[in-house]
Amino acid sequence: MDTPESPIVTITVPADVRFFRSVRLAVGGLATLVGFDVEAIDDLRIAVDEVCAALVDAGNGDDLRLEVCAQVGTSLRIEGTVPKGTLGFDEERFAFSRQILSVVADEYGYTTDDRSVNCWLERRLDREGSSVDAGTP
Template identity: 35%
Template sequence: MRPDVELRLPVDSAYVSVLRATTVSLAARLDFTLDDIEDLRMAVGEACAMVLPSATEGTDLTCQFFMKSGEVTITITVPSTTADLPEEDGFAWQVLSALTTHADLSTGDGTLAVTMTMNSTVDA
């Protein structure tokens, strides 16, 4: 499935703000509430905090947005030589899980990915 929006950024925490700003803009376009938008912005920041330490230096972080009415799924992927997943009992994972409808960690083919889905609370 092709993403609606795909963004590639250098593996550097300085670019996380660009990703958060893009997330806010796309969520607003889907008519998410201000609270939903803020939760999603924070979740993207936490997801980046989880994957960036394992990323291969000098590579790109890829973020894919899959959008439909009232829902957005975001996959953040980095090249990584580690087979270890970030700890699911860690603070970042707990925050990410609390802020999103669904979250998942995966590794394979030399990548580490966090996928999260957020459903809008409009009309909920």
């Protein structure tokens, strides 16, 4: 649900690694709103990079569309979708992404159907060591 406490920000970028930096910056800013500390924000930037790379690999070259839901004080969820390419997910390549996502995300996954590819992750603030000090504004 898109509310002031849980805004959904939609980011659309070309399916080109040169534009991933913009996504990482946006995710870092939204993670700050949630209340994540610097280390968790760095983890989320790495994670969103993997999501973008997986979508580019499995997509047809069209723009990446990511929705980021920042639930203030709770969690950050990133979900990306692209039209499916002819090759789909490379399971071997995604195995590497899975290793990274399993460390930096609480939940993650991907799905495909006849038309599209979806990749997502979620990181909760209550994860040990991922929140800012309660006294920090």
